[in-house]
Structures are given as structure tokens and as C-alpha cells.
Amino acid sequence: MKSDRPAAPQLTYRERIPAAPHLTPSGNCSDCGVPHVLAGEGCYKVCPKCYCVLWHYDWFGKEKKLEEARRKQLEKTDKERRAAKLAELTKKKEESEKKPEEPPPKPDSVL
Numbered sequence: 001m002k003s004d005r006p007a008a009p010q011l012t013y014r015e016r017i018p019a020a021p022h023l024t025p026s027g028n029c030s031d032c033g034v035p036h037v038l039a040g041e042g043c044y045k046v047c048p049k050c051y052c053v054l055w056h057y058d059w060f061g062k063e064k065k066l067e068e069a070r071r072k073q074l075e076k077t078d079k080e081r082r083a084a085k086l087a088e089l090t091k092k093k094e095e096s097e098k099k100p101e102e103p104p105p106k107p108d109s110v111l
């Protein structure tokens with residue numbers, strides 16, 4: 001039996017791509033072994049031989065910390081606002097409960 005479908009394409013495999021150079025604990029390029037240089041006002045650590053960016057400043061981490069601080073501040077102010085509102089409501093409730101007990105002032109005694 002002959003099939004009308006075209007033959008399945010041959011699978012091709014590429015060689016595994018080596019990992020990018022990285023910063024070693026001693027501060028050298030993992031591929032070249034030379035010490036890094038600072039670039040971009042200290043935001044980047046670059047290999048002077050292969051020009052690979054070995055490290056960069058964590059801008060997202062800084063933004064995350066700022067966002068966390070803002071959220072905590074908002075939660076704190078929200079708690080304070082709720083506590084103030086609750087205190088106000090309880091005070092009003094106590095005042096409204098006291099009112100019926102107080103006798104109304106007699107107009108005769110004033111005169």
C-alpha cells in the first residue's frame with residue numbers, strides 16, 4: 001500500500017549550545033579567566049576580553065522592595081483608619097445608649 005501523505009521530515013539535532021560566560025566567585029570571567037571591569041556607572045560587570053556582561057544590577061529586586069514597603073505602609077494606614085473608625089462608631093453607640101437614661105431638662109426648674 002502506498003500512502004498519499006508525504007514522508008515525515010528527518011529529525012535533525014544541533015550540537016548543544018554551551019552556557020554563557022558567568023561571573024565566578026573570585027570575580028573573573030568563567031571562560032576567559034580575566035577579572036571583570038565595571039561599566040555603565042557600576043551597573044554592569046563586563047569581561048574585558050570577550051565583552052560578555054557577567055553581572056548587572058538587580059533593578060527589579062529594588063522595585064520589588066520598594067513595592068513591598070509601599071504595600072506595608074498602606075496596610076498600616078488602613079489598619080489605623082479602621083481602628084479610628086471603629087473607635088468613633090463605638091463612641092457614638094455608647095452616646096446613643098446613654099441618651100435615653102438622662103432625664104430631659106424640666107422647663108419649670110429653669111425658670
Ligand SMILES: [Zn+2]
Nearest residue numbers: 029032047050
Ligand atoms: Zn570573558
